[in-house]
Amino acid sequence: MEEQVYVNREYKDSVFRMLYREKGNLLQLYNALNGTGHKDPDELIVTTLENAIYLGMKNDVSFLLDARMTLYEHQSTWNPNIPLRDLFYIARLLEKHVNVGKRSIYSSSLIRIPAPHFVVFYNGQKAAGEDITLKLSDAFEKTEADPALELKVRLININPGSNPGLMARCRTLREYSEFVARIRKYVGKETSTREAVEQAVTECIREGILEEFLRMQRAEVVAMSIFEYDHEVEMKKLEAELRETLRAEEHEKAHEEGLKEGLEEGRREGRTEGIGEGKAQFLLLVLNLRGTVPEWLKERILEEKDSGLLESWMRIAADAVSVEEFLKITKIKLSC
Template structure:
């Protein structure tokens, strides 16, 4: 069987498809918050229609119980999630309060923002960690005047068992991902994904979802796994060649530039199917500055 060609651009994911269903999303909310809500009538999906804003994607955002929840799945470690969520949440809030009068003497009430990342990459991470926007500030203050906290859960199978047991769909998703990775070590990726789908259906893991969306699930899984491997490989190359510190590019903008701005630019270029332009971005400072503006970095 030949490997399916991967179109390296943002597209739907298994996680997003599973949890755009209100029943599944409410179950996930209950697992995260230790609640037991059953009525989805009060759950309002607020995910941006095009799923991408200024190159920042979000898997699902929703308002429930006076909270604005932004949930995202990640298969690679990303310390910049607080900044990404800050940019994204302002747009969602603009939509929520678009009919309000900003100059009114009446206080505009807002749903309380909550930010969660579900991580299932191969790089070891804690069961739970908190990322703070203030960690990125060049000048640290005891009480930063703008703060945003993101809770990151490691949802790899055999990790965070209490959380996984509290949400059946999340647990089965973790099992499915683990199965794809296992079979991918033994055979070509397309074959591995098909075997994982067949095995899961046989064992009642995401059975209804995979039967209904078999072809799409296989295509998305190939894309996700290939992208995960690609980004992990590229990051390792950047580290080995000193690209993260800007040395190969001859950049003298300091350690933060190499570790954050350039690394983010390269990642976005790879995700946007612009791999052929990476070498030029590293060698040409003027072109690189143009890209920074294009990607709002």
């Protein structure tokens, strides 16, 4: 049967993407990063795939300029799998690029493609260097001196105090960083997320921080910011709970291995079945945070009795950014 691809279309946009949807802001950011002096925003050709999903939201900005296909992405949580995600993403973008030109990859002539570049703007609370490189080869099970396939992602820390040179060259990025910092500051003062966001927006407008953007888009920015912050907090809780669950299961496994051989088999099987059911329920909880889980996948997970396989799926779900990516990695398919 043909493979089914599921994409959560009920995602929300992000403030970062909304800010850089405006080509003038995007060009300012590009010039600041690359030391260029482009003046005409119309030089930019936006190439974003509209159904791309990251963290349950569209939070990437990809475009063509200087014969480059550049992908800018914002991350508020640490994720070492960004190079792998970008590999999937750039393959789809390049396929779209070639198809638009109606060129055949079976042609005897070389098809010229723009050079891909990947940049992540990181403002998570986990410590990270100011400007580091994440490599696809870091994920290879066996280290290779000269890997046949490599993809490098430049991760730039945009938390307040980081990369002052870049911040000085790009006003919108500097002010975006300050806006996010204000939200986090006020959330920590025992106010609701909505109150914290409203206070941050009001204060930033008053102080001229993203003033025009926030005045024009206030309602949407408030809604997005509440979603983004709550999602960030929920992800941290979920990751902590997942780590604790896996540690408990490893301890339980070690304990069971030390049981006497005379332990009643039926009792052991019942306990194992209960553990498996708990893992299945937890896995579904994780996936529900990644998007819409199709009914057939729910049934498939709940029917699975292999505790080890469920644990493997839990680890994959913890790193995946969407149900679609989870399905791609696990290769779970709808049965005929």
